[in-house]
Amino acid sequence: MYNRTRLTVVTALVGVLALTGVATAANAAGTRTLPVDNSLYAITCPYYSDDSAATPNNQVLVVDEQTAEATAIGTGTEIDSSNCTGSFTVDPTTGTVYALVATDDYDFPILVTVDLTTGVSTKVADVTEGGIPTYASALAIGLDGAAYALYDGDLFSLNLSDGVMVYIGSSLNYVWAFVSDPSSGLFYALDEDGELFEIDITDGSYVSSATLSFLTEATYSLTIDTNGVFWLGEDLDAVDEYSTTLWSFTLADPNISAENAGVLTLNGEVPYSMALVVGPKHGAPTPTPTTTPTAAPAAEIEPSAELAATGTNPAVPIAVSIVLLVVGAVLAIAARRRRSAN
Structure with a gap:
């Protein structure tokens, strides 16, 4: 599901910088904040995390967007030996959160729902195409609730009830970060070279929107808040295992506006995550639908x-x-x- 590639020279350089104490993403801090009704969430990937930062499988975190410090929600969920969530998104029409998770042996992905209040993930279905299990590397849901997946240079629709994918057209390759902008309804994807593209979900065609020159490594997660600000996790391999560096930027001037909040941490350790999503404010009460009281019929008056x-x-x-x-x-x-x- 997640075929990882690395540029050896860049990785080695980042490792040297980290070991010699040169300022890197690990000691950065951000000032940008999310809209008041948003929170940033992540799901850990124990398969690639350092042993000292081991977390339960599919552990949900709420992340401070200015410091990248996380707090665990619940205690994770074991689903079909899944141990790494690779795509994380919210259906804006229902508020339901969906994710794609992989298993220990890189089996085909599983579509799950994620409860951001309890941290519990629930299996919906295996991902299939034409009745056969298949791969999907990135998932995004539009403002109308329609879901789409990217894999191996193709765009598919994805049924959120049964995990069935249907081919739409040729599209981007080597993409794990895919998102719908809640402020505009447009779809964006980020390739492994840091190129941001706008994707036409009617046919899979795409145009370049920006080159994110502040990135030095691949990105597996991309999300956008309700103000249209982009948030992503850059994938770094500075020492032994992988870490996730939190960045944010605006599309109008991405490289000048880019802000580094630091490396994702949990209780002083460095877990790894391939999945970020901006969702409803953590801890906010679930809205109760309002109903208009039915007026009692007027009594007959003598x-x-x-x-x-x-x-x-x-x-x-x-x-x-x-x-x-x-x-x-x-x-x-x-x-x-x-x-x-x-």
């Missing part, structure tokens, strides 16, 4: 009650009516007598 409600004595109009009838009768009799006299 005429006398209606008059009483206006402050009028019911006897008054009755008496007036009687007087009018009597006067009318008297006038009618007088008129007949005049006609008789004539």
Whole structure:
């Protein structure tokens, strides 16, 4: 599912810088903040993490966007020997969080849902194409709730109920970071060379949006907050195992706006993650749908009650009516007598 490639010279250089104490991403700090109703989440990948930073499989973290310091949510979930989550995204129409996870022996990926409150992941289905298990390297969901996957230079639709992929068209290759922008609805993918592309999900075609020159290694995770700010995890192999460096930038001027928050840490250790997502504010109560109370039918009101409600004595109009009838009768009799006299 995740075929890792490395540039040996760059990796060695990063390792030397880390060991000699030269300032690197590990001691950086950010100032950019998420929108007040957003939080940043990650899922660990124990398969590539250092033993000192071992975490349960599919361990969900909430991450401080300014320091890259994480807090565990729950205690992870074991699903079909899965040990590394590689794509993490939110369905904006339902709020449901989905992810693709891999197993120890690089079997075909599994589609799961992730509860960001409890940290529990639940299997939805194996990913298949034409009834046969298949690979998918990146998952994104649009503003309309439609899901898409990239793999091996092709774009597919992906059914979130059963994991079935359907071919759409030729697209980018060597991509693990794929996302839909909640502020615009556009789709973006980042290749292993740091080139950001906008993808047309109707046919898989793509155009370059920017070259992220601040990156020196591959990126396996990309997410965008509700203000349209991009957040990603750069993949570094400075010493022994892998680490994740948190960056953010704006599309208008990515390389000038790029900000490094540091290396992802958990309780002082350095776990590795290939999956980041901006989701709802952690700890915020789940919104309760509001309903408009149904008005009770109006009770029938007796005429006398209606008059009483206006402050009028019911006897008054009755008496007036009687007087009018009597006067009318008297006038009618007088008129007949005049006609008789004539």
